[in-house]
Amino acid sequence: MNQNRDFYAGLVATVFFAVILFVLIPIYVKVPSFIPGFAPPPDMWPRVVAVIGLVMGVLALVLAFPKMREASRDRVEGFGNRILGNKTHLMRFAGILIVFVAFVYGMPLIGFVPATVLLLGVLFIMTGNFERKFWMIGLAVIFPVLLYLLFTEVTHTPFPKGKLLSANISHLTTLI
């Protein structure tokens, strides 16, 4: 198991640091034409780190590969197979990603409090445990509202009201 995980970790790290080194640094780290005094350019440190990361990624691959080959000879199930083979786990993970993306994009539209109420409710449902239904419903509504009151009163944080809601109210006001 561990040798498979190390192999995949090495693979992910190698690809990630290679992308950083050969794609992102040339595009997203601009070297200014003039640097005051003798100071190393801004891309020096990210390059050094990316090279070390790349070398370590390759090293993790090299160290894990013989053990992994040995293990596959003994028919040990691979970590990747375990993850990809279990569609339920993958679906749940994809579900979380969708919920997070929906929260980030939906929050400016419907407002901070309704978005957090929905997020908490959906997360409770996703835990798959419905033994304490009333607690779940109550907490999903009351907890975000209490936090909203606490933070607006104590820190005076301006939470987004939501474009849709504000638009509707202003539209109604105009109509009246």
Place this chain on the structure above:
Amino acid sequence: MWNELLYAFQEVATLPNFLAMFAGIWGGVIIGAIPGMTGTMAVTLALPFTFYLSPVTSILLLVALYKGSTYGGSISAILIKTPGTASAACTVLDGYPLARAGKGGKALNMALISSCIGDFISNISLFFLAIPLATFALRVGPPEFFMLMAFSLTIVASISGRSLVLGIISACLGLLLATVGEDMYGSFRFALSEDMKSGLGMVPVLIGLFALPELIKMIVFRPEDNAAAMKLGDNRLTLAEFRGSIKSICRGSIIGVILGAIPGIGPSTAAFFSYSEARRTSKNGDKFGEGELEGIAASESANNGACGATMIPLLALGVPGDVITGVMLGAFMIHGLTPGPLLFQNNLGDVYALFIGILFSSVFLFVAGKATAGAFTKISRIPQTLLLPCILILCVYGIYSIGASPFDVTVLLVMGVVGFVMMLLNIPAAPFLIAFILGPMFEDNMRRSLAISRGDLGVFFQSWISWGFFALTILFVTLTIRREWKKWRSNRNADTASAS
């Protein structure tokens, strides 16, 4: 001197001062325990109230808030794996495994006692060593700072767990992520969007990496003990357990005092430094990260030890070491006091009153911490299916309140997913964190030193402080390589033996 001390004692021993300290400590503990709310926020929020108080009462209130919030960070770090403040990040490593094992109360007690001892030693040093320590701190320039950071980064080897290679990969991820945003010369790096130009906030990254993966893991894998509350075992700290950690507490407090006195370092670095030293020297070093009380003692004594010490350069030289002491400098100025050598000449009575008050605050910290920890321990009884989603919402509100920025919330959620993927791949999160905290200081001081010396590497070896840290770095790297080589050879021999 004795007359002034007596006068100072009379000045401190008043009801408003005690009330201010008690309120400050209590408020700080609660604010520090809420993820996303920091000591800086607590001190800044309290600043307007100090306009109506006397100078000594005002400063005591602010110091008490700072100390309380530093300890409070450990409560959420231990019970819900969410460090309330950056300086409590190290406490998560051993605190949460202890809480999972039903020893949350024991962990909280150890955190409280080591915090109070660290705080007390720091206060005593403030009393006697303010001037010499401040003079030493002034000798630490960018090259010495760079060497200190280089040595601190060798901690990665201690907290990498099973695989050093994966630990270094994790640290590289942290170092790289710390470069996002504007650098010291105004160049933008990895600014993939407009929001990224100002870099990634430490708190969202920190909380996302530690707190969220647990929630995602629970939803994806749905373990059977989800609905069960954490076990509640024996919460008392035994004398033997305390004795076993006393060395780490004392060493952590001294590390905290020395590093806290150097402007710009702060309690987080002190905590990691002390944790690493405790792990290297403890006979239970191998158990660190799995729920070792000594680990909590090391990090908590250091971060609270650094709190009082950050006042040293402020009082003795008028140099604020971090944002919080910067705010305190403002409070001094508001009341017509100018920190620095003249403060000791013109307002010696006030200085002594402040020192005595700060000493008292250690006792208040113990009382408030003991009372609050008892109440917070009840969190352990909430089932994970209810607790973890609520923690996410608490984090979302706390982090949004820092800068009213939806981008910070996005960073929190993205880091949660990154942390979960790292967990799946067995990549340890602790090296990522330490690299993310120390990385910017390491890089800035390296570039600053080279800019000063016009590229001459000799700048890093001009003082005995640099040489000292350089020697320690080389020594530790050599020992690590030797240990890894031995481990690799013994594994290979074991494989060969089992194959034959």
